Structure formats: structure tokens, C-alpha cells
Amino acid sequence: MAEMQARDGVENGAGPAGTGPASAGRGSVAGFGIAPGDLAAIIEARHGNPFAVLGPHPVRDGYEIRAMLPGAQEVAVLVDGRPEPVPMTRIDPAGFFVARLKMRERPWYKLRIQWPGAVQEARDPYSYGPTPGFEDMWRIRDVGTECVPRLLGAHPTRIGDQPGYHFAVWAPNARRVSVVGDFNSWDGRRHPMRLRHDAGVWELFIPDLGGGERYKFEILGADGSRLEKADPVAFMAEQPPATASRLARLPDFEWRDADWMASRRQGDPRHKPISIYECHLGSWARVPEEGNRFLTYRELAERLIPYVKELGFTHIELLPITEFPFDGSWGYQPVSLFAPTSRFGTPEDFVAFVEAAHAAGIGIILDWVPGHFPNDAHGLGLFDGTHLYEHADPRQGYHQDWGTYIYNYGRQEVQAFLVANARFWLERYHLDGLRVDAVASMLYLDYSRKHGEWVPNKYGGNENLDAIDFLRRMNETVYSADPGCMTIAEESTSWPGVSHPTYTGGLGFGFKWNMGWMHDTLLFMSKEPVHRRYHHHNLTFGLLYAFSENFVLPLSHDEVVHGKGSILGKMPGDRWQKFANLRAYYGFMWGHPGKKLLFMGSEFGQEREWNHDTSLDWHLLEDGYHRGVKNLIGDLNRAFRTIPALHERDTEAGGFQWLVADDAENSVIAWLRRGQDPEKVAVVVSNFTPVAREGYRIGVPHPGFYREAVNTDAAIYGGSNVGNQGGVRAEACEAHGHAYCLSLTLPPLATLILERAA
Missing domain, CATH: 2.60.40.1180 (Golgi alpha-mannosidase II)
Structure with missing residues (x-):
């Protein structure tokens, strides 16, 4: 976020019932201007309008400075331009301090705080006015803009000459929201936030914070429950299983890939050779001699990128790397959609990985998950004590198969959040495409549901009209911002026009996975050759619809998990025949109309099913058959790229x-x-x-x-x-x-x- 300028004065709008300004005429505490009810609410961390109580307030003969500092031993006010500190009076043992200043002008000051074993001098967060302005806050509802990551989250900010971090979070139904973190002992009483009623956003500027510190939002929910939530717009998170967000600036790196970015905008991707290596970074290779640790983004740049270049693939598709809590979800249950997972390093490290790929002539596609999110306590579910991001009705808002929540695409703020996230990865991290996960589950209200378990749309049908609108707006936004990138739908049904323009009634994707081709041809290949004559239609049927969409032919991770074995394991016959069948199938695939996608390990004929907890079986390349498959994939990719008839x-x-x-x-x-x-x-x-x-x-x-x-x-x-x-x-x-x-x-x-x- 660019530098913010605070407005003069303090926003003292009425908070929830019983938590208004001290001037409401309800009496005061020990000769000071604070009402007993306000004091109790602040101490108990349930006050919905802390700026009505804390900070500087005009009184009859000057200004009263109030601060809630649990654990402080002594506090004094250091007024700019005055040599002597003004001691503050502790009026409650919980740590509520007050000082009265005899001065006509509103003071500008610091607080000198004596903590056990340390002294801190800092500006008072409650001496700053609201920021950003009224009109800006409303823009978090603008679908298609970058306002969500620019206005929400935690941003290094300078107000006047004072550096710090500005925090903002959308939680319109919360009773109270506080920033908690390393800098305030995770105490929700220390930094309660200001509610901007116009947008349902809580915000606070905290001076003198540095990058990297951990934080969350502590929320007093609409139902009275206390919640600790990771920042939905955090740009960095701590490494799982820890769940806090980390302070980091909005990514704005000094990129060195201008030539690549310009070249990708040239020509139509439909006429280009696109061959995708699908990769799970956590199990492509590990370091067993160091506790089986992950490779870092920078190590992957040194090892994975040259390997993919050698094989001739044009793109790497990353299984989701938006921060996620559970390794076993492979990234498909993300929590922090704006943060590259810290498992492999920092955002800067991820940028180095992307730059290395672009320098090698390889594009990066992100497996993106806007269809659902997990119910982890620190995540988006019941975010402010209500169903904010998800539908309240479980028939619309809960995936029975996956135990996850479904976004409420009919809510404008949710659409704005998701579309801004799509733009964020393509523009801020220079990614070259998004493969959108589980599109079918988004399009159909009755997806994997029995009769009576779903709610029809307003016309009585099973089409999710809000999700359709969201997908169209997302694709229109992405392609308008940068026609050189691409979106790819994992859509497993016969929904018409998935990769057709929105102005013709399509969904607007650039490409669609051809799941039918994959199922039919793998079924054919699994048959013994003597029986294949009876299944010949499984080879030819796909050509009846091969040009109805812009297809990608996928042999993805989904085909080598959950008891399905490996691609090699699906081939019949003895060892020689298994490998011959696999090679013939790959040749058929690369010669078939459609772009190509192959999951890691399949390029050398991995024999066992994929396991996300261990490296690929690289030792197999010592065997001639496995080396032969790898050699073939390299030659197929080179033929695909150099023979125009195979891709144009x-x-x-x-x-x-x-x-x-x-x-x-x-x-x-x-x-x-x-x-x-x-x-x-x-x-x-x-x-x-x-x-x-x-x-x-x-x-x-x-x-x-x-x-x-x-x-x-x-x-x-x-x-x-x-x-x-x-x-x-x-x-x-x-x-x-x-x-x-x-x-x-x-x-x-x-x-x-x-x-x-x-």
C-alpha cells in the first residue's frame, strides 16, 4: 500500500449498544472523563468502538490521554515540544492508564512505557485518525480491481514521518476486532480496531512495527464467541503446522523478466505448443539426509527448472502453493490465498523461482482453488461469527465429500476477494496462467448431492448462477488485464462453452481439461491387446468432440492416487509390454489434437502410486526402460514444438x-x-x-x-x-x-x- 495520510480528528461513531463515547453522560471514573461501562468494556476486550475511549479526548480544561497497556508497570506521556514527561495514573489494575494535559491544542505525543525489564517509547495508535478514506474503503466490493490486496491486510505505511503497519480486515458482523501478535503478547486488549461502518472493515495503524512479525485478528464474533483468525489477505504466513500470518509488504518486486512478459503476449496460445509438467513441489524431490526436508524455492529453481527444460516442457503447473495447513490436502484446502506457502521459503524466494523459469523459457501455471476452503479454526469459515465467506445453508455452503466450505459467490465482497486474488498471482507474481480446480463442483448446485440435499436456482434448475457469473467475471478480468496469460478449467462434465468467449454465452476460459479423453483412452490401454478390438471406440470417440472446446489432454495427479496405481501400472502384459504400451500411449497422446499435461514421475514411468510424503523414485532412472521413457518424453516435446502441424x-x-x-x-x-x-x-x-x-x-x-x-x-x-x-x-x-x-x-x-x- 502506498503511503496513507490520516484525516484530522478521531472517528467517534457509536459502537454496539453500551459502548459509546464517554461524553454520553453516564458518570465518570475517579474524576476522569471515562464512563465506568466503557472502562469495563475496554478491560474485558468487548468494546466495539475503542477510539471513543482510548487516545486523546478533549475535556473541560484540556485533553485526557487514555491507554490500555496490560502488564505495564509505569506509563508517561511525552508531549512533542515539552521537556517534561507527564506521568499517567493507573485507574485499574488490569492496566488502564490516564493522564490529563492542560493545553488548548490537540497534543501530538509518545508514550513512555516501563515494561518488566525494558522501556519502550512509541506513538499511540489511538492518536491517529481513520485511513484510508471513505470512498477507498467501499472499493473492496469492486469486482475486477486490485483493491482487496491494496486496502485490506497488513501494509507498511507512513503517516507523516511515522512508519508502521496499517491493518484492515473485513468482518462486518463482529462485535470487536483486535490485532494480536508478537508485538503485543497476543493480548486482544492491547490493539482493538476501529470499525468503518461504511464498509464493514475494521482498521488500525500501529507505529514502529517491522516486517516478519507474526500476527492474527482476534475477533469477538456476532454470537459472542472469541475467534483467532489468520489474515485473509496476508502476503506471508508462518510455516505450518503453525498458523499465524506474518508482516510483509504488498509484493512489488524488481523483476528481470521483461522480455519473457513481452513475448508471452505475442500470438494466440491456441496456436502455440503448450506442454505442461504438473508438479507437487513438496514431493518432486526431498533431502533425505536432512530429515527428509523439502527443497526450497531457490533449490527447486536450480534443480527442477533445468530438468523441465531438458525434457522440453513449455510450462510447469504447480499444485496449489497458496498457504495451506494440511500437507495431506496437497494444497487444495488453502487458508491464505495471497501468500505463497512458507514450506519452501519466502515470497522473495518464490519470485526467484519464477524468474528462473522465465529465464529458461518456461511458464508457470498455478493450480488455483476458488471452489472451496477448509473449516480450520484460523481460516475463513464463520470468520466474524457468521457465515461471511460461505453460504449459511449447508445445502449450498458445505461440501459433503471434502468436508469444506463453499464460497458464497452471490456476495459481491466474496467475488471481489476471489477475482482480485486471480489478478494478484498473474500480475504481482508474474505467473502465466491459472488452472482452476473443481469447476464442475462450482457450476452445479446438485454436485455430488442426492435429491433434497440441494437448493434449486430461481428458475428451478441445478445451475449455480452466481458461480457462473463469478467465473465469467474472473476470466474477463484476467484476459482484459493481460491477454498473454491463460486460464484452464478442470471441468469434468459436458457443460457447453467452457472455453468459449463470454460474449457468446461461454464461461470465458482459455482451455479446458479433456477428462473424457483421459478416461476413455486409459480404459482402452488397460485392456489386453487381444481384447482391444472390442474397445476401439474408446480411442476414436474423443475425436467426435475434440474441437468443441480448446482442450488440454491431462494425465494428472488424480490418475496416480487413491489406489489407482501409476500410469505404467495401468498397462497390461509383461515388463517389456508394459513399457511398450506406455510409450505407444504417450506417442498417441502427443500426436492427438490438444495441449498436453503430464504429472511428475510419469515422464520416466514411476512404478508405484504417487506419495506426497516422499520423493519421486529417481533411482529408477538407473534402469534402461525408465531412461527410455524419459528420453521419449523429451523427443515428443521437441517434435511437438518444432513440427507446426502438431500444434498450430x-x-x-x-x-x-x-x-x-x-x-x-x-x-x-x-x-x-x-x-x-x-x-x-x-x-x-x-x-x-x-x-x-x-x-x-x-x-x-x-x-x-x-x-x-x-x-x-x-x-x-x-x-x-x-x-x-x-x-x-x-x-x-x-x-x-x-x-x-x-x-x-x-x-x-x-x-x-x-x-x-x-
Whole structure:
């Protein structure tokens, strides 16, 4: 937050019943101007309007200075321009002090506090007026702006020549809110906040605070309960299992990736080769000799980034790194949406990781979770004693499957909070995209619910109209701010137009995961080759709708957990056949229309199911079969990036043509891929049986030499090295509707990708 300027005076609006200003005529304490009821409420930390009691207040013959300082032994007022301190009188043993000053002008002063073993001199937080202004506070409801992280949270601030931190939190139904932390012994009596009735925001400027200190908000809820909440807009948090927020400035780093940021805005992502390495930072690799600790962001920059670059992936997708309390959630139950998890280092360390990726030509996509949040006591649930962020009705506000709360997308402040968070990661941390988790659970009111367990919309349907509105506004905001980034929906149903523009009625995402393709093709691959002829439709069905959306083909973490085994483990046959099947499947996937996503470990054929508590099984790369799979993924990515026909028209039906779709008997499938230049074509052929086939004819539209760019049966990948000796020249013979054909040797359990040479 930029420097704030305080308004003159003190905001003494009425608080909750019985907690108004001392001038209300209810008597006073021991000759001072404070009413007994106000004194008791401050001491008991239940006063809703502390500025009506604390700080400087005009009285008949001058000003009265009041301070609540539990644990202080003595306190004196140091008035600017006056040499002698004015001792304060303790009027209650709990630590309430008062001093009377005979002066006409409102004093500017410090408090000298004698603590046990230390003396502190500091400005009084209750001598400052409200900040920011009235109009600014209202802007936390502006959907699409960056006002939420700019106005809420904790920001280093200077008022006049006084540095400190300004705290602000949205809690409109709270009776009282205090800042608690290392700097006040976590005592909610020390720093109660001012309620800005106009916006439901509580705020306070505390002088002389430095960065890094821990803090929370102590809230007296609407129901009288006392709550300790992490800051929803904290920019840094302490390392779990600890749950406090930490003081840090709004991220505004000196970035060194201007060339990357400019380049990503060039061209349409739909026409670019996008190949994504999905990664869980906590288990990609650990340091077993140091207690199995995590790698830091900077260590990951040194090890993960070069590895991904070597393999030719264009992007890394991070499983959620917004701060989360429970390792076993993999990040999908976040608490502090504006803070990169401290498990791997500081925000500055995370920036170093992103910069290293961009310097290597690799984009970073964040797995983003706006669909639900956990019920941890320090989180957003029942934040001010009411259902503030979530729906009150559990039929709308509670995920039965996951035991989490669902955001109330119909509340404007909640939409503003979430949309601002999307912008925050893309703009402040220079991330290149958001993969939005569990979109289907957001779109359907009856998602995973039985009859009677959900509330229909106003038209009687099961569509969540508020969530639809939120997703459209989020996508419009993101793409308006930076057309070079992208949003990707994990949406598992046939909802129409997920990746279509909002002006056509779509949701506005850039891409959508093709979950149907993944399920169908993995089912096919799990069958013994002798039975695949009966499941041939599982290979071909996806092409009926492949161009209805802008698809990403995902082999994600979801396919290698919860008893599903690894991708390699789904393949049938003996050891040789398992690896051959895996290689053939990867070749089929990289040749298929759609962008690519592969979860870590699958690139070298991890054998066991993924375990988030341990490193990947890197020792497997000592085995030739596993090294072969890794080599193949690198070559597939290079082919995908360098052969225009494999990516330029990924989302267009005109970039694809069937060549062989009906050879179920032999489990052979073949198609033609076209780039923007009609002369530049590629042919993809898969043979999903362990039988080599000689002289298999494939029709092609152009004469010339077709180079064998990838053969998944090559010896370097662990195959039997059956193939076409580098390529085949097209013959003048009609086949599959074309005037030319290729006479190919199809290796067993293999995929060929052939590129027409220029």
C-alpha cells in the first residue's frame, strides 16, 4: 500500500449498544472523563468502538490521554515540544492508564512505557485518525480491481514521518476486532480496531512495527464467541503446522523478466505448443539426509527448472502453493490465498523461482482453488461469527465429500476477494496462467448431492448462477488485464462453452481439461491387446468432440492416487509390454489434437502410486526402460514444438483428418495433422497390438519424403527398433481419399509420428 495520510480528528461513531463515547453522560471514573461501562468494556476486550475511549479526548480544561497497556508497570506521556514527561495514573489494575494535559491544542505525543525489564517509547495508535478514506474503503466490493490486496491486510505505511503497519480486515458482523501478535503478547486488549461502518472493515495503524512479525485478528464474533483468525489477505504466513500470518509488504518486486512478459503476449496460445509438467513441489524431490526436508524455492529453481527444460516442457503447473495447513490436502484446502506457502521459503524466494523459469523459457501455471476452503479454526469459515465467506445453508455452503466450505459467490465482497486474488498471482507474481480446480463442483448446485440435499436456482434448475457469473467475471478480468496469460478449467462434465468467449454465452476460459479423453483412452490401454478390438471406440470417440472446446489432454495427479496405481501400472502384459504400451500411449497422446499435461514421475514411468510424503523414485532412472521413457518424453516435446502441424491448429477441426479410424481388428489408428501452411503435414499412426505389420498403407495428400520424427519402438527408448529406417517416400497410389500413400512398417505396440520434409 502506498503511503496513507490520516484525516484530522478521531472517528467517534457509536459502537454496539453500551459502548459509546464517554461524553454520553453516564458518570465518570475517579474524576476522569471515562464512563465506568466503557472502562469495563475496554478491560474485558468487548468494546466495539475503542477510539471513543482510548487516545486523546478533549475535556473541560484540556485533553485526557487514555491507554490500555496490560502488564505495564509505569506509563508517561511525552508531549512533542515539552521537556517534561507527564506521568499517567493507573485507574485499574488490569492496566488502564490516564493522564490529563492542560493545553488548548490537540497534543501530538509518545508514550513512555516501563515494561518488566525494558522501556519502550512509541506513538499511540489511538492518536491517529481513520485511513484510508471513505470512498477507498467501499472499493473492496469492486469486482475486477486490485483493491482487496491494496486496502485490506497488513501494509507498511507512513503517516507523516511515522512508519508502521496499517491493518484492515473485513468482518462486518463482529462485535470487536483486535490485532494480536508478537508485538503485543497476543493480548486482544492491547490493539482493538476501529470499525468503518461504511464498509464493514475494521482498521488500525500501529507505529514502529517491522516486517516478519507474526500476527492474527482476534475477533469477538456476532454470537459472542472469541475467534483467532489468520489474515485473509496476508502476503506471508508462518510455516505450518503453525498458523499465524506474518508482516510483509504488498509484493512489488524488481523483476528481470521483461522480455519473457513481452513475448508471452505475442500470438494466440491456441496456436502455440503448450506442454505442461504438473508438479507437487513438496514431493518432486526431498533431502533425505536432512530429515527428509523439502527443497526450497531457490533449490527447486536450480534443480527442477533445468530438468523441465531438458525434457522440453513449455510450462510447469504447480499444485496449489497458496498457504495451506494440511500437507495431506496437497494444497487444495488453502487458508491464505495471497501468500505463497512458507514450506519452501519466502515470497522473495518464490519470485526467484519464477524468474528462473522465465529465464529458461518456461511458464508457470498455478493450480488455483476458488471452489472451496477448509473449516480450520484460523481460516475463513464463520470468520466474524457468521457465515461471511460461505453460504449459511449447508445445502449450498458445505461440501459433503471434502468436508469444506463453499464460497458464497452471490456476495459481491466474496467475488471481489476471489477475482482480485486471480489478478494478484498473474500480475504481482508474474505467473502465466491459472488452472482452476473443481469447476464442475462450482457450476452445479446438485454436485455430488442426492435429491433434497440441494437448493434449486430461481428458475428451478441445478445451475449455480452466481458461480457462473463469478467465473465469467474472473476470466474477463484476467484476459482484459493481460491477454498473454491463460486460464484452464478442470471441468469434468459436458457443460457447453467452457472455453468459449463470454460474449457468446461461454464461461470465458482459455482451455479446458479433456477428462473424457483421459478416461476413455486409459480404459482402452488397460485392456489386453487381444481384447482391444472390442474397445476401439474408446480411442476414436474423443475425436467426435475434440474441437468443441480448446482442450488440454491431462494425465494428472488424480490418475496416480487413491489406489489407482501409476500410469505404467495401468498397462497390461509383461515388463517389456508394459513399457511398450506406455510409450505407444504417450506417442498417441502427443500426436492427438490438444495441449498436453503430464504429472511428475510419469515422464520416466514411476512404478508405484504417487506419495506426497516422499520423493519421486529417481533411482529408477538407473534402469534402461525408465531412461527410455524419459528420453521419449523429451523427443515428443521437441517434435511437438518444432513440427507446426502438431500444434498450430490444435483447436481447429480443419487441422485434423482421419486416415484410419475403423481398423479395430488390428487395433491400428492413423490420422493427418495440418499446420497453418497446408504443405506442412504430419502423420500419426499407432499400432496397439504386439504384432509388427509390414507394408501397411496410409494415404497422404502430398508427394515427397516423410521423415520418421518419432518411433516409440526405437532402441533408445527401450524398444525393439522395428521401423522405417528414418522415413518413407510417398508413392503415387490412392488410399484413404488421397492420391499418394505411405507403405509403412508398424512396430509392435508403438506409435509413429512422420513429418513431411520440406
